[in-house]
Amino acid sequence: MRKTIKSPSILSIDTSCDETSAAITQGLTVLSNVVWSQSKIHAKFGGVVPSVARRQHERKISWVVERAVNTAKIQYKNLDAVSVTVGPGLAIALGVGINFAKNLAIRYQIPIIAVNHLDAHLMGVFAQANKNNNQSGLTSNNAANLLMPDNRLKHPAFGIVVSGGNTLLVQIEAIGKYEVVAQTIDDALGESLDKSARLLGFGYPGGAVLEKFAKKGNPNKYHLPLPLLGREDEGIYSYSGIKTAFNRLVTSLTERKILTRQQINDLASTYQKVAFDHFFRISKKTIIKNLSNETSYLLAGGGVAANVDFRKRVRTMCKKLKVVPVFSYNKKLYGDNAAMVGISAYFKFLKKEFSNPENIDRLPNLKIDQAM
Structure with missing residues (x-):
């Protein structure tokens, strides 16, 4: 107890x-x-x-x-x-x-x-x-069930942070102890979704709006290149290439006429699908590479995790890997x-990890595995 x-x-x-x-x-x-x-x-x-x-x-x-x-x-x-x-x-x-x-x-x-x-x-x-x-x-x-009575993790776990500023996958050895096993080398996933939304005229922030339009579109209507094909074992995400390709696609479609509502839906759906395909392809490969018998949970955080389709795909991936996904309530x-x-x-x-008020300061480039 x-x-x-x-x-x-x-x-x-x-x-x-x-x-x-x-x-x-x-x-x-x-x-x-x-x-x-x-x-x-x-x-x-x-x-x-x-x-x-x-x-x-x-x-x-x-x-x-x-x-x-x-x-x-x-x-x-x-x-x-x-x-x-x-x-x-x-x-x-x-x-x-x-x-x-x-x-x-x-x-x-x-x-x-x-x-x-x-x-x-x-x-x-x-x-x-x-x-x-x-x-x-x-x-x-039921996340509290992952904790022992003294609030230590029962087992090691994986964690993903997907937001406007960060996209990374970590192994969690203990509370506060992380090893980064995959991360973006340019844009974050959330930033990528916001920028693509802006190209479609959704304004800022656009990720949540993009999701709504994507639900009404055909994700296979247009072609966008899947980033880093053949480099899945490197533990890196990259969204700059797909963003550039999407910009060209939208520009080519708007050269002669204004986009119809259905075209906007299809473009939103296509971009979201390819962006998610890339994330889960890299994540699945990386998790398999680092999976052990003890690691049976995946913690998911960050603004992109609010996306319904994203959470659905997390559950699908975890089911195949026999890992339990854990989301905020x-x-x-x-x-x-x-x-x-x-x-x-x-x-x-x-753990009595307190700071001296006189010494505490801003760390704008702080990493998840960096000591403070």
């Missing part, structure tokens, strides 16, 4: 990109998770403008944190720690959350925990719903959010 000692209450903050987020977690339970998105503000620029992101974080962070605290019905004096994303991300955006968290830690004399954003994407699968205030009707997943936990930061911080809290 899991230990019944009181789980720590942690206030977590994430300002790594264009979402201002704060959450209260108690152990693995999410008591609140507030996310304020700047996407509409950045849409007119076609992407995130770092200086604008920083100003918006500075404008909203106090309100977001206060709302998270009030929703969780907790007082600052009863917090056991504060945690914050230190990287990777936009340096000047990260600084807003870090400075706010440092001030809270000093003011209330509580430990501060530095969190790796990529680690948080994976640890977010262990988040559990607050049974006392679960208005969404969503139920928790709530779709809101796939994108950038502070609840996943709180779950990562919880495991660090148990």
Whole structure:
């Protein structure tokens, strides 16, 4: 049985990109998770403008944190720690959350925990719903079953992080201990989907819009080259080539006439299919290469994991490999959010991995396997 000692209450903050987020977690339970998105503000620029992101974080962070605290019905004096994303991300955006968290830690004399954003994407699968205030009707997943009573992993696992800034596959030897076995050498999968969506006039961010149009299209209507054919054993993903080919395809179709709605659907469906084909071809090969009898789980995190077809294909791949896929219980936990930061911080809290508020700083290029 899991230990019944009181789980720590942690206030977590994430300002790594264009979402201002704060959450209260108690152990693995999410008591609140507030996310304020700047996407509409950045849409007119076609992407995130770092200086604008920083100003918006500075404008909203106090309100977001206060709302998270009030929703969780907790007082600052009863917090056991504060945690914050230190990287990777936009340096000047990260600084807003870090400075706010440092001030809270000093003011209330509580430990501060530095969190790796990529680690948080994976640890977010262990988040559990607050049974006392679960208005969404969503139920928790069974990810906690992967943990031993002392919160160590029962077995090694694989993990994938698929987002706008990262695409990687790791072996998880223990909580917080990773070995990268495959990663992108150029664009991230999420970034690739956003850029293709922009070519079709969907604006920013476009990945979720692309998914909606793709559902109505024929994924085999057009031809796009599959990247890195014959190089599947190298453990690399690449999306720059397919993006260039898609640009040429769209340009050739729009030279003489405007695209019809069905053509847009078909183009969206074709691009999404080929982008996913590439990811799963490389991932399957890499997992087979590194699979052992003990490794029987795959943790999936990152904004692209919110895509229904992507999760379906994860399940299909895992079924063939006899690996159990593990997803977050709530779709809101796939994108950038502070609840996943709180779950990562919880495991660090148990190991007393605290930081000195005076020394904690931004690490915009932080890697998942890099020490902080």
